[in-house]
Amino acid sequence: MKFIVSSSALLKQLQSINGVVTSNPVVPILENFLFEIENGKLTITASDLETSMITELPVEARESGRIAAPARILLDTLKNLPDQPVTFTLDEETYGIEISSANGRYKLAGENATDFPRVPVVKGSAPVEIPSSSLLRAITKTIFAVSTDELRPAMTGILVQLADNQATFVATDGHRLLRYRRQDVAAGQTANLIIPRKAFNLLKGALPSEATPVRMEFNQSNAFFSFNQMRLVCRLIDERYPDYENVIPVSNPNKLIIDRGQLLNSVRRIAIYSNKTTHQVRLRLAGSELTISAEDLDFSNEANEKLPCQYDGEDMEIGFNARFLIEMLSNIDSEEITLELSTPNRAGLLMPTLAEDNESILMLVMPVMLNNYV
Numbered sequence: 001m002k003f004i005v006s007s008s009a010l011l012k013q014l015q016s017i018n019g020v021v022t023s024n025p026v027v028p029i030l031e032n033f034l035f036e037i038e039n040g041k042l043t044i045t046a047s048d049l050e051t052s053m054i055t056e057l058p059v060e061a062r063e064s065g066r067i068a069a070p071a072r073i074l075l076d077t078l079k080n081l082p083d084q085p086v087t088f089t090l091d092e093e094t095y096g097i098e099i100s101s102a103n104g105r106y107k108l109a110g111e112n113a114t115d116f117p118r119v120p121v122v123k124g125s126a127p128v129e130i131p132s133s134s135l136l137r138a139i140t141k142t143i144f145a146v147s148t149d150e151l152r153p154a155m156t157g158i159l160v161q162l163a164d165n166q167a168t169f170v171a172t173d174g175h176r177l178l179r180y181r182r183q184d185v186a187a188g189q190t191a192n193l194i195i196p197r198k199a200f201n202l203l204k205g206a207l208p209s210e211a212t213p214v215r216m217e218f219n220q221s222n223a224f225f226s227f228n229q230m231r232l233v234c235r236l237i238d239e240r241y242p243d244y245e246n247v248i249p250v251s252n253p254n255k256l257i258i259d260r261g262q263l264l265n266s267v268r269r270i271a272i273y274s275n276k277t278t279h280q281v282r283l284r285l286a287g288s289e290l291t292i293s294a295e296d297l298d299f300s301n302e303a304n305e306k307l308p309c310q311y312d313g314e315d316m317e318i319g320f321n322a323r324f325l326i327e328m329l330s331n332i333d334s335e336e337i338t339l340e341l342s343t344p345n346r347a348g349l350l351m352p353t354l355a356e357d358n359e360s361i362l363m364l365v366m367p368v369m370l371n372n373y374v
Contacts, residue, residue, distance in 0.1 A: 254313025
């Protein structure tokens, strides 16, 4: 069985799904791409049992067939070939693969396609359409706060809450919480899904920059995303997500409005002088001035800066992990941010002062206990 395809077109498609392939898979066959040819179309699948990505492209082929091709050696070969038509000759009895190009011939050993795991199929779910730009923004705004603690599996994914007229994306690692809500996604149904971090990371890399509708479907165990010629199927995390709404403080009488860029740069500088274990910076709010300071008593390092701000509330001092503040401030686009506080031992709420159309972002960060070395 033979097919002819552009080397660069094939490389582009393989690279878009290669993130699924792990170097040490549960089953050795998963180190391969599954190639399936039918009616002049090549369908390529990559899987790690939990997540599968499928893409397709047109090829010149007279016959149909299936084979599993080793991912790493195939990618390395195509990366080092100039753009040209290449001919693949597949032997379905010996599973041998021969690639012929203008430069030469390359032989590699494939595997039996029947050993490759089946990709789940969706049944009975009403599809939800999300613009690719909205989905990409939702993933970008939340994924950095997802927990890596495998002992709390629910928090290693992003909670997607679908309602009739909105979609909410939530991520938390126990120290901070992100809630990103979009009002331009009409799901027409209610559902709570926990999508694994890896699946959303792969989507983030594969979503096109131009506006494209992304079709999302789901059942009890899997979620399905499809756009252009790409499909992604992932197993949902079957756990109960923490009741995040109860964690968000409702009454926050102390409100700070400040230039985001100035605050971010100041925290970055002050963090250099913070304790390398706690990364603690302290914020002292009084009148129309914010004082940011940090000290590392082990090395006698300390620093402080003063910034102008709008502050409405009682004078207070609160400590935060500088790394969390930097990450959160970096993921807000607006020029000004609002920080709402109640007491030094309760969570602070960070949000853009002016929200974008059809979206709302709420970032919660837990304080760290201040040591007053006075």
